[in-house]
Amino acid sequence: MVRYLGRRVIAAAVLVAVVSSGALLLTRLAPGDFASELFGTGVSAGSMAQERARYGLDRPIASQYLEWLGRAARLDFGVSIVYHRPVVELVRQRAANTAILALAALLLATAMGLPAGIVTGSRRRGALASVIRGLSVVLLSLPSLITSLVLVMVAARTGWLPTGGMQSAGAWDAGTLSGLADLARHLPLPALAIALPLAAMIERVQSQSLGEVMAMPFALSTLARGVPRRRLVWRDALRPSIGPVASTYGFVLGGLLSGSFVVEVVTAWPGLGRLMYDALRARDLYLVAGCAAAGSVFLALGSLLSDLVSAWADPRVRQRQAGGAPGAAE
Amino acid sequence: MRTLAAASLALVALVALAAPVLAPNDPGETFRAFLYAPPMRPHVVAADGTWHWPFVHPLRLVSRLEQRYDEDPGRSVPLQFFAGGKLARLADDRDGPWLPLGADREGRDLLSRLLFGARTSLGVAVLATLAAILIGATAGGLAGYRGGLVDEAIMRLAEFVLVLPAVYVVLALRAALPLVLPSWAVFSLMAGIFALVGWPWVARAVRAVVATERTKDYAAAAVSLGASRARVLFGHLLPACRGLVGAQAILLLPSFILAEATLSYVGLGFPDTVPSWGSMLHQASDVNVIAEFPWMLAPAAAIFAVTLAANLVIERSSRTV
Numbered sequence: 001m002v003r004y005l006g007r008r009v010i011a012a013a014v015l016v017a018v019v020s021s022g023a024l025l026l027t028r029l030a031p032g033d034f035a036s037e038l039f040g041t042g043v044s045a046g047s048m049a050q051e052r053a054r055y056g057l058d059r060p061i062a063s064q065y066l067e068w069l070g071r072a073a074r075l076d077f078g079v080s081i082v083y084h085r086p087v088v089e090l091v092r093q094r095a096a097n098t099a100i101l102a103l104a105a106l107l108l109a110t111a112m113g114l115p116a117g118i119v120t121g122s123r124r125r126g127a128l129a130s131v132i133r134g135l136s137v138v139l140l141s142l143p144s145l146i147t148s149l150v151l152v153m154v155a156a157r158t159g160w161l162p163t164g165g166m167q168s169a170g171a172w173d174a175g176t177l178s179g180l181a182d183l184a185r186h187l188p189l190p191a192l193a194i195a196l197p198l199a200a201m202i203e204r205v206q207s208q209s210l211g212e213v214m215a216m217p218f219a220l221s222t223l224a225r226g227v228p229r230r231r232l233v234w235r236d237a238l239r240p241s242i243g244p245v246a247s248t249y250g251f252v253l254g255g256l257l258s259g260s261f262v263v264e265v266v267t268a269w270p271g272l273g274r275l276m277y278d279a280l281r282a283r284d285l286y287l288v289a290g291c292a293a294a295g296s297v298f299l300a301l302g303s304l305l306s307d308l309v310s311a312w313a314d315p316r317v318r319q320r321q322a323g324g325a326p327g328a329a330e
Numbered sequence: 331m332r333t334l335a336a337a338s339l340a341l342v343a344l345v346a347l348a349a350p351v352l353a354p355n356d357p358g359e360t361f362r363a364f365l366y367a368p369p370m371r372p373h374v375v376a377a378d379g380t381w382h383w384p385f386v387h388p389l390r391l392v393s394r395l396e397q398r399y400d401e402d403p404g405r406s407v408p409l410q411f412f413a414g415g416k417l418a419r420l421a422d423d424r425d426g427p428w429l430p431l432g433a434d435r436e437g438r439d440l441l442s443r444l445l446f447g448a449r450t451s452l453g454v455a456v457l458a459t460l461a462a463i464l465i466g467a468t469a470g471g472l473a474g475y476r477g478g479l480v481d482e483a484i485m486r487l488a489e490f491v492l493v494l495p496a497v498y499v500v501l502a503l504r505a506a507l508p509l510v511l512p513s514w515a516v517f518s519l520m521a522g523i524f525a526l527v528g529w530p531w532v533a534r535a536v537r538a539v540v541a542t543e544r545t546k547d548y549a550a551a552a553v554s555l556g557a558s559r560a561r562v563l564f565g566h567l568l569p570a571c572r573g574l575v576g577a578q579a580i581l582l583l584p585s586f587i588l589a590e591a592t593l594s595y596v597g598l599g600f601p602d603t604v605p606s607w608g609s610m611l612h613q614a615s616d617v618n619v620i621a622e623f624p625w626m627l628a629p630a631a632a633i634f635a636v637t638l639a640a641n642l643v644i645e646r647s648s649r650t651v
Contacts, residue, residue: 023502030506141638143588146630149614156621163617258497265596280505299493
């Protein structure tokens with residue numbers, strides 16, 4: 001297990017390094033830079049050159065990149081050109097906001113999708129299962145962009161929930177409790193926009209997997225022995241069927257980040273996605289690289305987490321991982 | 331259900347092709363007196379309860395400050411069908427144009443923009459899907475057929491792309507390129523970027539099929555008859571993937587439509603002058619606009635309809651119940 005974890009940590013480090021380097025180099029190689037974005041705002045050519053020199057943009061790509069890499073290895077991602085603040089500081093705060101949103105969305109999606117999948121997976125017919133199946137197709141066809149726009153429209157017309165942002169001005173001044181209550185009012189709309197399509201996906205995976213387990217000989221023989229169906233589902237079939245959902249989590253996390261970008265833009269949630277977008281637009285390359293690094297840490301953590309859940313649910317996976325055979329984890 | 335969904339997908343394509351005939355107005359024409367005008371429903375029953383040839387009530391301005399209009403029940407203008415090269419139009423537009431879905435910020439007809447926008451949005455998505463299939467089938471076919479190091483290299487690359495959050499990759503690639511480009515360049519650029527993100531899905535599916543198919547007798551027969559490697563791969567093995575590739579295409583298409591909408595929504599896609607579902611949604615980025623003029627979300631409904639139809643077409647293959 002220790003060896004397995006060690007390998008995973010190395011793989012994660014490689015992912016983070018590749019993604020953030022790629023983002024940095026892509027932004028650096030792109031035509032124009034942050035200084036040329038300022039062009040036409042009345043900045044003289046001399047001060048433009050000065051600004052460039054200050055952030056090392058006048059040096060060859062290779063030497064600039066190597067210096068950045070050396071510093072990044074020590075977790076110093078440089079200074080944001082636009083915000084004039086250390087990248088680490090900016091990213092930490094925004095990443096926490098995205099993590100809150102993503103976690104809430106994931107919990108919400110699981111709370112809706114998993115029970116729904118158990119219902120549709122354990123019975124073929126029935127009014128409830130049909131309704132859930134229909135709802136699932138509809139939700140699957142409603143991507144976060146549309147869901148968030150519609151939810152914002154409903155919120156704006158009814159005034160039930162705030163239409164955007166993460167907190168009201170001064171909510172935290174009145175104490176932690178009122179701050180949290182304020183957050184709880186801002187959270188449902190964006191979280192729901194991300195969670196709804198995700199819940200449909202989880203429902204599908206769980207439904208299919210449980211259906212397959214229920215068709216296995218052991219399930220049939222259990223039923224034949226007179227064990228009630230309900231007990232078969234909850235006691236015997238659920239655990240072996242949880243693997244696929246667990247392994248989709250690692251994969252869902254990429255979708256979660258993508259979904260959260262759109263939702264963050266629509267609902268003005270101050271998260272990593274908006275920061276990355278602003279940084280890309282402004283050609284703020286150190287900030288772009290920092291955001292990419294944070295995003296890839298999220299991805300790596302997610303896939304590790306999903307592997308651990310699969311291992312908990314299925315001893316066969318545990319053995320494969322311990323034996324070091326490739327396939328299951330990668 | 332499945333046939334119905336497939337038929338509606340075909341209908342959407344047909345509607346996009348026939349946009350010049352179906353659209354009641356020019357998509358770029360601005361009606362200054364009708365900014366954010368509400369949808370004008372055609373009526374068949376008049377206020378006195380009698381039946382009529384389909385007609386509309388012209389709009390009149392109630393409040394310029396709030397951009398509110400209502401229908402003038404006192405007047406009615408009949409619709410004309412198959413006249414002037416249009417499916418339907420007003421017999422007389424002195425009281426203003428017919429805006430079946432309302433108007434946008436510039437006073438442009440939303441329905442006409444939606445119809446012409448379908449050409450742009452679907453065009454990008456179809457082009458991107460074709461490109462993704464071309465790249466994916468070639469890469470996946472090679473990986474499955476050659477095996478070994480080629481397989482390893484291609485599939486590792488594919489997995490790497492699959493792991494990345496697609497939206498960010500698309501954003502980063504698009505943001506790295508010049509922002510202001512002619513619309514044909516934006517069109518092909520977007521399709522290219524989407525294909526770069528989408529090919530691994532196709533490659534993975536094709537590789538799995540080719541890897542099992544090549545061990546079958548018919549492949550061995552072709553080889554022993556002296557068929558070249560390329561011929562075995564492209565003539566015998568890839569055709570076995572047809573069904574799978576078709577399903578992948580139907581999955582990719584709506585996600586590319588959504589990708590266009592997302593890019594244009596955040597302002598990195600088509601400019602406002604080019605009608606597309608995304609550039610139309612861009613005007614809905616303001617909360618007040620969405621709240622006051624919900625018909626501005628019409629493109630979102632169109633995206634939902636196409637996605638739903640696509641999901642229903644492949645419903646059976648994705649759910650084995």
